[in-house]
Amino acid sequence: MEIKARAPGKIILAGEHAVVHGSTAVAASFDLFTLCSLRFHSDSENDDTLNLSLKSVGLEFSWSVGRIRETLSHLGGPFLSTPTSCSTEAVRCIAALVEEQNFPEAKIGLATGVSAFLWLYTSIQGFKPATVVVTSDLPVGAGLGSSAAFCVSLTATLLAYSDSVSLDKNQQGWLAYGDSDLDLLNKWAFEGEKIIHGKPSGLDNTVSTYGNIIKFRSGNLTHIKSNMPLKMLVTNTNVGRNTKALVASVSERTLRHPDAMSSVFNAVDFISKELSSLIESPTPDDLSMTEKEERLQELMEMNQGLLQCMGVSHASIETVLRTTLKYKLPSKLTGAGGGGCVLTLLPALLSGTIVDKVTTELESCGFQCLVAGIGGKGVEICFGESS
Ligand SMILES: Nc1ncnc2c1ncn2[C@@H]1O[C@H](COP(=O)(O)OP(=O)(O)OP(=O)(O)O)[C@@H](O)[C@H]1O
Numbered sequence: 001m002e003i004k005a006r007a008p009g010k011i012i013l014a015g016e017h018a019v020v021h022g023s024t025a026v027a028a029s030f031d032l033f034t035l036c037s038l039r040f041h042s043d044s045e046n047d048d049t050l051n052l053s054l055k056s057v058g059l060e061f062s063w064s065v066g067r068i069r070e071t072l073s074h075l076g077g078p079f080l081s082t083p084t085s086c087s088t089e090a091v092r093c094i095a096a097l098v099e100e101q102n103f104p105e106a107k108i109g110l111a112t113g114v115s116a117f118l119w120l121y122t123s124i125q126g127f128k129p130a131t132v133v134v135t136s137d138l139p140v141g142a143g144l145g146s147s148a149a150f151c152v153s154l155t156a157t158l159l160a161y162s163d164s165v166s167l168d169k170n171q172q173g174w175l176a177y178g179d180s181d182l183d184l185l186n187k188w189a190f191e192g193e194k195i196i197h198g199k200p201s202g203l204d205n206t207v208s209t210y211g212n213i214i215k216f217r218s219g220n221l222t223h224i225k226s227n228m229p230l231k232m233l234v235t236n237t238n239v240g241r242n243t244k245a246l247v248a249s250v251s252e253r254t255l256r257h258p259d260a261m262s263s264v265f266n267a268v269d270f271i272s273k274e275l276s277s278l279i280e281s282p283t284p285d286d287l288s289m290t291e292k293e294e295r296l297q298e299l300m301e302m303n304q305g306l307l308q309c310m311g312v313s314h315a316s317i318e319t320v321l322r323t324t325l326k327y328k329l330p331s332k333l334t335g336a337g338g339g340g341c342v343l344t345l346l347p348a349l350l351s352g353t354i355v356d357k358v359t360t361e362l363e364s365c366g367f368q369c370l371v372a373g374i375g376g377k378g379v380e381i382c383f384g385e386s387s
């Protein structure tokens with residue numbers, strides 16, 4: 001039997017990086033998905049391999065289950081209902097399994113994703129032969145949470161076959177996990193993110209798991225109900241970067257300038273809290289919709305200034321900011337920065353002509369504009385035919 005899971009990407013409205021250092025962040029799911037399918041091999045197939053096909057990045061791997069058992073069984077596990085961190089020893093053993101696959105040098109940045117796969121698979125399912133296929137609409141390494149969607153969709157398929165979760169396997173179409181099962185899933189996905197990111201806050205996997213719009217601080221989430229339309233233009237600069245390195249660079253700057261950086265993180269905390277109250281406040285309140293949008297734009301612009309202080313902006317991001325500002329549309333980077341994607345709020349009454357003009361100008365610079373719904377469902381699973 002085949003099982004599929006799909007997990008959304010995310011945009012961060014405020015608080016990236018600062019959230020790693022304990023500040024509040026506000027994020028929403030973004031309706032581009034990573035899809036993972038899992039099929040265990042039956043005895044009659046006589047196929048004793050674990051195969052991983054990463055379609056969107058053009059990579060295929062295959063290990064004999066015996067080889068994986070020989071390398072990893074001394075680590076204990078499966079741990080299933082006890083999400084467990086990948087120890088230094090486990091990282092070393094898994095790296096050996098990844099290296100044996102002659103990873104193409106040009107794609108070596110993707111090796112952490114394969115390590116996360118091996119850790120999650122063997123920790124949850126042990127040493128069973130299977131084929132796992134991952135496809136994605138999300139650009140990889142662009143700030144839209146591809147690593148989290150990868151870990152969440154993979155974990156969702158792995159847990160679906162376990163007794164630790166309760167799912168009606170006869171139900172047709174896409175279905176959601178129950179809340180306590182989502183908590184387990186989210187914790188496992190976080191362990192995968194740790195392998196990819198080094199020191200994640202848990203924000204990205206939490207948004208991908210639960211969906212909607214959330215306020216997040218130190219591992220705790222609060223669901224937010226927006227009272228204003230949040231139409232966002234997402235511009236991909238197509239400049240590749242890696243979240244792990246950017247998170248580490250902010251930590252190094254924090255070690256060099258602890259007091260100054262603590263004030264920066266504190267300011268971001270206030271921005272995120274004000275932003276979440278603003279979008280939740282009833283309209284019309286004291287403020288008209290236009291005034292609310294202007295405040296939101298201002299908060300996003302202030303957050304961008306602080307991200308520049310953290311050293312995670314980039315020349316390509318600055319070009320996007322300058323271009324959208326010509327149309328009186330402030331923007332901010334979203335995700336880890338250093339390239340990747342930029343977020344621009346499109347006010348409800350903004351004319352379609354302006355949107356077309358700004359999009360055309362951005363695309364003429366070689367950027368790619370994406371529009372997708374935000375605040376939709378989190379991870380879902382499908383046992384039968386998916387629609
Ligand atoms: N579809 C996928 N197939 C294989 N690996 C993936 C896929 N999506 C993500 N990954 C893994 O995640 C890594 C990219 O994660 P990274 O955190 O650097 O960027 P991101 O998650 O896209 O952006 P951000 O963390 O800023 O939101 C890749 O190098 C790879 O290891």
Ligand SMILES: C[C@@](O)(CCO)CC(=O)[O-]
Nearest residue numbers: 016017200201203335336
């Ligand atoms: C940069 C960061 O804040 C968000 C990446 O999408 C890292 C994290 O929260 O783990």
Ligand SMILES: [Mg+2]
Nearest residue numbers: 145147148243
């Ligand atoms: Mg990531």
